[in-house]
Amino acid sequence: MLAETAVLEPEEAFAAELPAPPMAVGGLLEVEVKRWHGAADSRVYGWQRMAVRDALRLQDDTFRCPECLGRVRLRRASVEKNVGDHAEHYSKNTGCSLGNCFTGEKQLHVKPLN
Secondary structure: OOOOOOOOOHHHHHHHHOOOOOEOOOOOOEEEEEEEEOOHHHOEEEEEEEEHHHHOOOOOOOEEOOOOOOEEEEEOOEOOOOEOOEEEEOOOOOOOOOOOOOOOOOOOOOOOOO
């Protein structure tokens, strides 16, 4: 009796060797940062929403959650931990569905950044 073996196409064999892409933690893939934005004739200083991967390039250290307005820290992707670029709340907010401890009822952070 001969054992049946699967023959992979070259692309499939290469893809099988690659590690899985990093996954995001929770839902905090976008943050808000206070900066100048808008067209030259109508620039406004205020909170601007952007992807965490873009925020990591900024020389800024104050970011907030777009949902609960609580302060967040940015985290780079880690292959070892299998996570992508993401943000984490400095202090847990059970009222934020983007955090990892949401209880089901949305509420602003107790110390929102304005």
